[in-house]
Amino acid sequence: MRRAPDGRRRLRPLVRSPRRVAALLVLTSAAATVLMVHLFPAAAENPRSGRLEIAEGPATAPGVYVGGDDLTGPASSNADLRGHGQKLDRAASSPLLGGDGPVAAPSPDGRLVAYSTWAWTRDVDWSKAFGEQGIAIGDPLGTPTLRVHDTHGNRDRAPEAGTFDAAWRADGALAYVRGDPVSYRANLPYLANVVVRASATGDPVAWTQRADRYRVYGWAGDRLILARGQESGGADAEVLDGPGKIRLLAGQAGLLGISADGRQALVSVGAPGAGGMTLSLRNVADSTEAASLALSSVIDPVTGQALSWIAGPGSWTGDHVLVSSDAGLVVLHVTAESVSVEQMLHVDLDRVTTGSIYEPRFADDAARTVVWWADVPRDGAAPASAQFVCDRYALTCKRGANVAASRAPRPVYNLSGGER
Amino acid sequence: MSARARIVVVVALTAASFLAAARAGATVTTFDFHRMSNLSSVLTIYRRDTLDGSILNRVSYRAGSGLNTNECDSAQYDNVGGWLPAGYYSLWGHWNNYTGSLIQGRVWYLQDKRCNGGTGQIRNDLFIHSEEDMYNRQLCGGSHPYVERFCWNGDTDYYSVGCIKVSAAGSPSDLARLHSNWDNWSGLHGSFVLAQRLYVY
Numbered sequence: 001m002r003r004a005p006d007g008r009r010r011l012r013p014l015v016r017s018p019r020r021v022a023a024l025l026v027l028t029s030a031a032a033t034v035l036m037v038h039l040f041p042a043a044a045e046n047p048r049s050g051r052l053e054i055a056e057g058p059a060t061a062p063g064v065y066v067g068g069d070d071l072t073g074p075a076s077s078n079a080d081l082r083g084h085g086q087k088l089d090r091a092a093s094s095p096l097l098g099g100d101g102p103v104a105a106p107s108p109d110g111r112l113v114a115y116s117t118w119a120w121t122r123d124v125d126w127s128k129a130f131g132e133q134g135i136a137i138g139d140p141l142g143t144p145t146l147r148v149h150d151t152h153g154n155r156d157r158a159p160e161a162g163t164f165d166a167a168w169r170a171d172g173a174l175a176y177v178r179g180d181p182v183s184y185r186a187n188l189p190y191l192a193n194v195v196v197r198a199s200a201t202g203d204p205v206a207w208t209q210r211a212d213r214y215r216v217y218g219w220a221g222d223r224l225i226l227a228r229g230q231e232s233g234g235a236d237a238e239v240l241d242g243p244g245k246i247r248l249l250a251g252q253a254g255l256l257g258i259s260a261d262g263r264q265a266l267v268s269v270g271a272p273g274a275g276g277m278t279l280s281l282r283n284v285a286d287s288t289e290a291a292s293l294a295l296s297s298v299i300d301p302v303t304g305q306a307l308s309w310i311a312g313p314g315s316w317t318g319d320h321v322l323v324s325s326d327a328g329l330v331v332l333h334v335t336a337e338s339v340s341v342e343q344m345l346h347v348d349l350d351r352v353t354t355g356s357i358y359e360p361r362f363a364d365d366a367a368r369t370v371v372w373w374a375d376v377p378r379d380g381a382a383p384a385s386a387q388f389v390c391d392r393y394a395l396t397c398k399r400g401a402n403v404a405a406s407r408a409p410r411p412v413y414n415l416s417g418g419e420r
Numbered sequence: 421m422s423a424r425a426r427i428v429v430v431v432a433l434t435a436a437s438f439l440a441a442a443r444a445g446a447t448v449t450t451f452d453f454h455r456m457s458n459l460s461s462v463l464t465i466y467r468r469d470t471l472d473g474s475i476l477n478r479v480s481y482r483a484g485s486g487l488n489t490n491e492c493d494s495a496q497y498d499n500v501g502g503w504l505p506a507g508y509y510s511l512w513g514h515w516n517n518y519t520g521s522l523i524q525g526r527v528w529y530l531q532d533k534r535c536n537g538g539t540g541q542i543r544n545d546l547f548i549h550s551e552e553d554m555y556n557r558q559l560c561g562g563s564h565p566y567v568e569r570f571c572w573n574g575d576t577d578y579y580s581v582g583c584i585k586v587s588a589a590g591s592p593s594d595l596a597r598l599h600s601n602w603d604n605w606s607g608l609h610g611s612f613v614l615a616q617r618l619y620v621y
Contacts, residue, residue: 095534098541100497126538130531131510131615187512187532189544215496227497232523232545233581234499254498271499272487272579274568309487311500326488354536355490355502375492375536383536405539 047393049301049344052328054352059389059398061371062363066092066104066115068407071149078110080151088149089156090117091406094164096144096190099358099373101217101313104412105166107174112200113149113412114166114174117158118142121183130186140183146176148200160204163195169219170419172199180211189213194226194240207243217255217313218415220284221262227255237267239284249287250280257314257321259334262418264290266321266334272308279310279332281339293332293339300327302346313415317362322370324357329370331392345370345392352376361411368393373408385409446470449606451511451528451548451618455503459484459578463548463586465598467605479601481594483548484578484585492540494582501581504620505535505543511617514602514609517554522569523583525552526599530618543582548618550588550595551577558588 064073064081069088073081080086092103094116104115120142125133135141146163149156162182167175177192184190191211195204208214213229217237224240230252237249253267256279265284270277281291298307307325314323314332320342321332328347333340349355353374360372370390378384385408390397403409448470454462463483467476486493486503495501513529520527530546553559553570560571572588579585587594608614 095540095542097496098492098494098535100494100541124534124538126505126534127507129508129510129616131613132508136613137512184542187544213496217497229496230521232520232547233495233501233583234522235496252499254495254500256498268499271581272576309500311493312498350489353490354492355488356493356500375490375540383539405536 047343048395049346050395051302051346051348052390052395052397054347054388054397054399057398058400061387061389062369063361063371064106064110064113064412065387065409066113066412067403067409068092070407071104071113071151071412073412076110078106078151080111080154086149086151086154088115088147090145090147092116092410093118093406094144095142096184097165097215099410101165101215102359102413102415103410105168105414106412107168107200108170108172108414111150111152113151114168114176114200115147115149115412116164116166117145117147119145135186137185137187139186140181141186142184143182144179144184148174159197159200162192165216167216167218167224167416168414169222169416173197173202173219174200175207175216175219175224177214177216178204178206189229189231194224196224196243205243207240208246209244218258219262219418220258220265220416221418223262223284225249225255225258225265225284237265237282239287247287249282249284253280254312256310256312256323257316258284258415258417259316260318260417262416264336266314266316266332266339268295268310268312277307277309279339281334291334291337291339293341298330298341298344300346301344303327311356313359315361315413316417317365317367320362320367322360322362322367324360324372329357329360329372329392331367343392345390345395354378358408359411359413361413363389371411373410375405375408376402447476447605449602449617453483453485453504453584453618453620455485455489455506455620458486458488458503459575461485461503463584463598465601465605467601477601477605479597481586481598482578485580486582487579491543492535494541494543499581501543504530504546504582504584505533506620507533508616509533509546509618509620511612511614513611514606516556516599516609518549519554523547523549524554524570525550525556526595528602546583548584548586548598550586550593552588552595 062075064076068091072085092115144164147158162179165177175196178195179192194207215227217225226238227235229235237253250267253269256266277295279293296306310325329345331343333342363369363371373387383405384402387400387409388397464480488502490502491505493502510531518527528548532544534542551572559567
């Protein structure tokens with residue numbers, strides 16, 4: 001080796017050509033990128049958390065929606081709804097369910113839509129006391145009726161009165177609750193049995209024998225996940241393994257979602273005033289816990305506060321579960337053995353809504369577009385609702401125009417998971 | 421005393437007792453609930469003159485309701501409910517030793533209410549209550565077992581899934597004082613129908 005004049009060793013360049021240097025740099029950075037993505041997939045793909053920026057303006061969300069008696073799906077996979085919407089025979093409405101679950105659910109092939117309707121048997125002024133209107137405990141006030149709309153033939157039929165709360169199984173079986181008696185009666189709980197039909201036109205088979213505060217959440221394979229309400233509030237999550245075969249999934253638990261394969265269900269247990277809330281991933285087959293996450297460990301990035309509550313129904317797409325919370329929206333990353341937070345989407349609930357978000361749904365398979373609706377602050381005006389369509393990667397939303405609360409644009413979805 | 425005098429005395433006593441009864445029945449006991457936040461709202465109990473509505477007595481207590489401020493959010497699937505819907509309520513019962521699965525002890529039972537101006541969900545199973553067992557005890561450990569729902573152990577116990585909750589802490593607790601107000605002014609127990617006895621705003 002030659003020596004430099006000052007005695008230091010002169011280093012021979014490894015690559016002499018500038019073109020080769022550039023090529024080497026490109027190769028090196030490409031390799032580093034590939035390595036990073038494989039070593040840190042979450043860091044490379046996770047969208048950032050933050051406040052959702054909401055702007056007024058129309059947005060067409062993928063999926064099917066129902067508002068009053070309008071069934072629409074201009075950007076849906078249902079060809080019968082892409083061209084123009086359809087009129088339902090009755091307005092979709094479920095005062096016993098509210099925004100706690102789907103008012104309308106599509107069959108597995110999307111052709112049929114089972115939707116809840118309501119008929120009042122007497123006029124009620126809800127701003128006044130019952131006693132002032134001569135209403136006594138037990139007086140019948142209204143009746144729910146589940147109807148099935150065929151989007152292909154634009155036909156509509158009602159299998160039986162006193163029914164609502166539909167969930168479709170992968171093979172087309174339909175589960176719902178049937179009131180006993182069929183009427184909602186003032187200040188009496190709406191007790192019902194769970195009924196299953198092998199198809200929309202099949203014969204009804206009672207899966208429970210004694211009416212209780214049952215609500216159907218969805219199918220997990222060939223098992224049914226239920227909420228059984230308790231007197232004075234709260235509910236247990238239960239599993240029906242078949243007719244008459246009921247067991248506990250989680251006590252005093254809120255249902256948040258059923259995995260796509262139907263093997264697991266995500267529930268919340270506990271309450272802010274009772275030691276805090278914990279998310280619990282349960283194996284449906286035996287009710288065991290596969291994973292959990294204490295809500296006190298989840299921090300709103302805008303306020304720096306731990307979350308108080310998480311509510312359902314959630315939207316479960318792949319490994320992602322979207323739920324609402326006191327901070328706005330939370331995207332969870334859920335595998336068969338773990339539950340973690342992927343993203344927090346902060347919404348100023350008191351400014352944008354009347355206090356909470358309804359039915360947030362992933363509107364695409366990529367779990368990027370998020371759709372939700374809310375009752376909006378009214379300042380003395382008539383009750384109104386609005387739909388919000390968000391890009392969770394851009395942290396932006398479009399807020400649709402106000403509509404009458406009775407015509408709130410609600411997603412049509414099925415909470416079931418798994419094959420039969 | 422002559423027979424005539426006796427009759428006069430009897431008539432006078434009867435009239436006086438009717439007057440007293442009328443006077444005693446001339447008041448009405450009502451509540452109002454001013455929704456301010458889930459953990460810190462105000463429940464006021466009034467004794468009013470039935471004839472002119474004037475307020476004879478009034479006592480206010482800190483009270484909580486719901487987990488959020490959406491009066492249409494019920495807890496039937498997810499155990500997360502909003503505060504009590506606005507409007508007038510009938511009162512349909514008061515018990516000292518109520519034995520619900522989650523709510524026990526001293527309770528006032530409210531009517532169902534459809535939220536959002538009568539456009540939204542029907543909220544039901546609504547009460548004014550606290551956290552105590554059916555014997556009005558605090559089950560906070562020590563000589564009793566610890567049962568979270570029957571132990572008032574802090575401000576977060578003002579949270580509910582929609583009911584109105586007052587504190588059972590201290591002696592006398594707000595619940596005990598509220599109950600004493602009720603006993604002294606109304607005294608009704610068991611099932612009854614009292615229209616328009618609670619106003620929520």
